[in-house]
Amino acid sequence: MTGVAQSHRKLLTVITESNLERDIVREIETLGVGGYTISDARGRGDQGLRASHWGHSSNIRLEIVCDTPLAERVLARLREKYYEHYAIVMWVVDVEVLRPDKFR
Amino acid sequence: MTGVAQSHRKLLTVITESNLERDIVREIETLGVGGYTISDARGRGDQGLRASHWGHSSNIRLEIVCDTPLAERVLARLREKYYEHYAIVMWVVDVEVLRPDKFR
Amino acid sequence: MTGVAQSHRKLLTVITESNLERDIVREIETLGVGGYTISDARGRGDQGLRASHWGHSSNIRLEIVCDTPLAERVLARLREKYYEHYAIVMWVVDVEVLRPDKFR
Amino acid sequence: MSLDPVVLFFALGLAAGVLKADLRLPPAIYEFVSTLLLLSIGMKGGIELARQPAEGLAGDLMLTLLLGILLTFLAFFILRGIGRLDRSNAAAVAAHYGSVSIGTFAVGVAYLGSAGIGYEPTMPLLLVLLEIPAIVLGILLARGLQAGSPWGEIAREVLLGRSVLLLLGGLFIGWAAGAEGLQPMAPLFFDLFKGILAVFLLEMGLIAADHLGGFRRYGLFMGAFALLIPPTFAMIGLGFAMLMGLSLGGAILFATLAASASYIAAPAAMRSAVPEANPALSLTAALAITFPFNILLGIPLYRQAAEWLWVR
Amino acid sequence: MSLDPVVLFFALGLAAGVLKADLRLPPAIYEFVSTLLLLSIGMKGGIELARQPAEGLAGDLMLTLLLGILLTFLAFFILRGIGRLDRSNAAAVAAHYGSVSIGTFAVGVAYLGSAGIGYEPTMPLLLVLLEIPAIVLGILLARGLQAGSPWGEIAREVLLGRSVLLLLGGLFIGWAAGAEGLQPMAPLFFDLFKGILAVFLLEMGLIAADHLGGFRRYGLFMGAFALLIPPTFAMIGLGFAMLMGLSLGGAILFATLAASASYIAAPAAMRSAVPEANPALSLTAALAITFPFNILLGIPLYRQAAEWLWVR
């Protein structure tokens, strides 16, 4: 991966229930996440179809670009807190960023 | 790519016409895709601007995390069925996931 | 990264203020970008929370798949024009694509 | 031959669209507004139906189906013969023009309302029936009777489409509950009808403006087609209306239906069943020319023609 | 025991949903429509309250709280004892049935309006009060008085929930401005009420249809529970209404509240406080069985029972 930009970071993507938004945002901010992006989504997974136009069963798509240690902490925390009872899926990608200072 | 998470998978992203949603979902489920995420999008490509607020010409953004063979099957099938006549674009990224069992 | 698809490109993701959409699209089209995808988003960063349901403070999420030189030109141009005064964040990922001709 | 003020909203939307000004309403509002219009139209019909049961309905339905088939064939042969369009595109465009536009029908209903002219309560039913054969025929003309055609899926899409279901649902509710039962809902569904139609037309003006540009691309023939087919089909519609013995108001609405081109059901069906046809071609014609022509000039024109024939 | 025509819209939505037809309105419209309903109901109550101040309110409020607690316990023990549900699921379902459904209440209000039966202006207040204890109790039954429970957060969610706030806000506005002050707003909030309710019920029909499928999964007991609890709870509600000395209309509404099951506040609270409970179980029962039962059969039934008891 030769860089068009200067620094390497992790992009953590989380798909989960929209009703968790408030809670999850509070959680990741406590862990030190300073920047994130959220958009609305629908989908299917082990918990079945989550495509209702209704609050009860729609998803959000949360993206966090940060360094590896923080990504690991966030992954661990979300897994521990939500994996058992909620619809949630996470994946991680390597990204290059322009201004590393903006992403811890 | 050293892992914050344990396993490697492919993330296939498809941008296409919203009116294909029902059809494409049926198609990928037939191929064995058990999980996917969809959000609404707009954009421009070879088929021109697709940014109308109207059903006729808006896009969806479909994401599937799965193993390489399944990604290849999905790519091949969508290419064969939709490339000729529909607005569609696809790309693939390497991702790390926490629980490989959730992604075939 | 062994290829399920044939060619390598860069995926540039830009998160920025929705009111810049018109302006940024004009800018990247001038630079030669032929295809892009936009969706609506909210989030937090150095400029604070941008989650109002109101036009003033919501975000867009812009994705461009293109070759490395074009990605570099777009990055440089957006940085120069918007970094100082606007809420904006960008990152780059390596992607594989099926039909390289669709992405410059 | 005066215009109904509601079309001024269409003009405002068109002007804003041409100036690239952002008057666009969110899609959610467009859907809300069109849902209310469809339910209103259906309910009005249903209430009348409960009052004065339709006679000779079977014959009218047959003739309506026949008209749908006739118009689609006619459009197809003109497009192939004179326009030299390839088979798929000719079939797709023909399906649009053989089918109907509910927005145009709503303007017709408002127009008759202002003019104080009554019409048959079965019109929403005829509308639904005129929407369908053109779409089926369009697909047949494009693909023949191949095995591979997803007929089941297409039937679902057409018969259970939003507009068909809301119209028929409204018709049923109006019929079952009657004028008195629906009295408490009248403020939303009947009193607001024309205001809601105004909002709808503002939006249609913006959408039409989006498609105006398409014209330079598709040239003179398509422009002439989109402009001349409506009055021609309207006259054929008047002929059928005579055969069916419709009232003056019914005849005007029936001609309006024949003259109108679908921009919701047909495009969706053609996109999935005839993907090789260029969707922009049909939409440009239907939205940017035929729709404005019908609501601005057509409807008053068809009224004059009908009056000339009916009140002789 | 005649149906109000507004439920025909529910039937249309249900039919469309079962046919998998896409009549769904965008979520934005659903929120708009429910906001208007909540404000209307609150404002109506507030206007009456300003006119005839409530007497003996404190006693009514106490009894309402008591009823909420009683119904939740009753549901819980039936679910545990007869249904053999595990503790979390029993508690979650009990919270839904001890609490109330505002949509059901709105249909009750429309029903009384058509029938020309008045009711106490304090009903919206009792509604709010009946919404709350079941949720708190549901959490307690599931988790006990553990230290870890996020009570602060839960209190916030329930007390500052959209529906509670809009109802109380409307009540306050109606009380402060009075009928005369709100006169210019009557066209939106009062004249459109029933039309808006029709749109809301159309949507509810579609949502109910989505959950119908759940039933094969949860079996006979849950079906019977969702069908038998409403009339049972309604009778208990009538008993309390008698104790409180409510009017005929007030008693019918109070019974309707007792019979109804929450599908907005309770699901949200249970999801965050009792995550191990299966949310589909409660929602299926409340939305796909209890809600339709109440608006189609229940309300006229509770009216008959109340008339029998009140007009003796």
Place this chain on the structure above:
Amino acid sequence: MSLDPVVLFFALGLAAGVLKADLRLPPAIYEFVSTLLLLSIGMKGGIELARQPAEGLAGDLMLTLLLGILLTFLAFFILRGIGRLDRSNAAAVAAHYGSVSIGTFAVGVAYLGSAGIGYEPTMPLLLVLLEIPAIVLGILLARGLQAGSPWGEIAREVLLGRSVLLLLGGLFIGWAAGAEGLQPMAPLFFDLFKGILAVFLLEMGLIAADHLGGFRRYGLFMGAFALLIPPTFAMIGLGFAMLMGLSLGGAILFATLAASASYIAAPAAMRSAVPEANPALSLTAALAITFPFNILLGIPLYRQAAEWLWVR
């Protein structure tokens, strides 16, 4: 000096916002509601205009432009001189206060309606004219007459902005169709006006609450500025209203316009033309202080002042 009940909805929104309760309506509804308000206001003006053609309009327009320039300069020098703001921020805030708020104007219209006071039909035209010079001047004050300024783009944004176009479009439709022609649309555009305004104000209360927090950051001077400028500008507006020979109602509305601060057109224009200015600074002042002040206290106050001057 009594409040109009419609502001109770603003208070409800504000309270909910401060309590961080989620009463927010989807953006689609906000746009729908504001579109209806803008069209209504324009149409009302247009209908009156058709009835009694405006005399001496040219003079009024000139004076309105002049007022816009005067207010912007005044605000700028106060912000620079007393507030010690840097040039860009002073210019941006000045543009907001030299321009107008349509929401405030709508409350003024409703207020006069309740009070039974008439006003000149040209007010929507003056509104549009007062919106523009402040924005242009604000950019000039920030950047000087540099070559690089995207004037074309800015002119587009301001002149073809949603609110300008809807107001002028409504004005034109009202003028062209007249009261009689618009009669069938009155239920939506006129009867619902105040209810729709109530929904709009509920939302504005929530938005204002979002910006309340900004105040601790920007300190005492900005608070005082946002509170004292409105009555000051209102008095200057009354002076101009006298020069223009406006009626009592016209003068109250004109003062209200002068007192109001833009929170839609100006923020958008400043963000793109003066990006170095802090957008939160102007918005906080305009939304969290000036808007509430004007609708809660200002309008009744300006009325008293106007009555004192006009009815002497």
